[in-house]
Amino acid sequence: MTASTSITTWALLRDQAASRHGSEGSGMNAKHVKSDPTLIDLDDAPEWTEDQLARAELAVDGKVIREANGTLTRPRGRPRVASPKQQVSVRLDADLLTALKATGPRWQAKMNAELRKAMGLKH
Structure with missing residues (x-):
């Protein structure tokens, strides 16, 4: 197979794929062809x-x-809660962050619980 035959073959395959998928053209410039609404069987809905x-x-x-x-x-979206959490940015010592993450999944929720306990706030 020569290089020009290979390019022609790929172009043919591309055009066949585009026609099977309801597109005119190729790549990002393809225009989607709308399906015929009369072909929809409303009894199947x-x-x-x-x-x-x-x-x-x-x-x-x-x-x-x-x-x-x-x-x-x-x-x-997520269900609404009475008092949603606030997103903040905070700087922590590297060893503290490592220790928090080492507690496993939901480490941020655990950190929140520990801060509430340290501040004397009820959950």
Whole structure:
């Protein structure tokens, strides 16, 4: 196989892969070809739960009446807590940091508990 044959073969394979994946062109310049919406079988879609309906966007004639709240599977982000932790930057002695990390997973939570205990604060 010559170099020009190899380049031609790779170009052919690239173009075939692009056509199989619904793209026109190649690489970052590829334009995605939308699928035909008439090919979607709505009978295959699972029924929506009451919770999903309550969180879904509500629109009438294209005008949004109620914004969506979260995703269809679960609300976005972490659950809210009454008193969230604050992120800080602090300088520690190297040997202290090594000792803290040596306590294993959740060493930061353990450090928080020890600081609360040292300050006489309840958990």
